Amino acid sequence: MTFWEHLNELRSCIIRIAAVVVGLAMIAFCLKDWLFAIVLAPSHGDFLTYRLTGVTMSDLHLINTGLTTQFSLHIAAAFGAGIVVGSPWVLKELFGFVRPALYTNEQRYALRITLAAYGMFVIGVLASYFIVFPMMVHFFGSYQVNTEVPNLISIESYMDSLMSTTLIMGLVFELPVMCWMLGRFGLISAAWMRRYRRHALVGIMIVAAIITPPDVVSMCLVVVPIYLLYELSIRIVRN
Numbered sequence: 414m415t416f417w418e419h420l421n422e423l424r425s426c427i428i429r430i431a432a433v434v435v436g437l438a439m440i441a442f443c444l445k446d447w448l449f450a451i452v453l454a455p456s457h458g459d460f461l462t463y464r465l466t467g468v469t470m471s472d473l474h475l476i477n478t479g480l481t482t483q484f485s486l487h488i489a490a491a492f493g494a495g496i497v498v499g500s501p502w503v504l505k506e507l508f509g510f511v512r513p514a515l516y517t518n519e520q521r522y523a524l525r526i527t528l529a530a531y532g533m534f535v536i537g538v539l540a541s542y543f544i545v546f547p548m549m550v551h552f553f554g555s556y557q558v559n560t561e562v563p564n565l566i567s568i569e570s571y572m573d574s575l576m577s578t579t580l581i582m583g584l585v586f587e588l589p590v591m592c593w594m595l596g597r598f599g600l601i602s603a604a605w606m607r608r609y610r611r612h613a614l615v616g617i618m619i620v621a622a623i624i625t626p627p628d629v630v631s632m633c634l635v636v637v638p639i640y641l642l643y644e645l646s647i648r649i650v651r652n
Contacts (some may be wrong), residue, residue: 426510433502438495445487452490455547456554456571462547473554475568486572493576497538504531530590537586540638541579545624548631549574581624585639589646596650603651606643613643 441448454460456473463470477483496503508527512520550571554564595601606613614636621635 423510426506430499430503430506433499434492434495436495437499438491441494441498442487442491448490448494452572452575455542455550455575460547462543463551468551470551470555473550473566473571475571476565477569478567479569482567482569486568490572500531526590526594529593530587533586533588533590534583537583538579540586541582544634545582545631546575546578548625548634549578552631578624585620586642588639588642589649592646593649601650603647606647606650610643614640617643 453475455462456475458470458472460470462468479485504527508524511523515523554566557564592601592606596603617636617639618632621632621639625631625635
């Protein structure tokens, strides 16, 4: 294929991806109650995580401070849902575009890396939604410097925290995949990772301190799985 034929194929791929994402986003936009029942679930005292851990929490009362904020957040949440639900199709289209340029063995490795990266990202997103973000909501939603200063949390602040925490956790859980790739390129080794294990633990604790409330229990709930991912990465690189 010529350059322009490749460009035309890329355009077709992007159009198909956009059509699916926009279509799913429109469906999510129409299912507003269902969509925000999922988004706002961690703000309710009967959320699954609180019930399983025995945490007592009152419902978080969110407020809106902007004229167009709720509509804008509705659109953003719908597009986010469209991307999340349509992500398998997006990966399929992108892989289908680059596959003809790869040899058979390269296709096999590319497919494995793509599936592994996607799977780990999904696990990170679920960990954020069911563990990290509920802890943040519980801590910051109930924290007060004085009883005379009530918490009036905006829906915009809530959504920003949810999206940023989810993205960070999704990327953090890509650690084994990234280490495997770096190991294949000869940039790191299992011996090197074991040698700097303590430094990695300090870095993990710093990351956990940034994305979790400042209490020991919350930090441990994040540090432990990330450190286990680091140990898993050592085994993956060694093999």
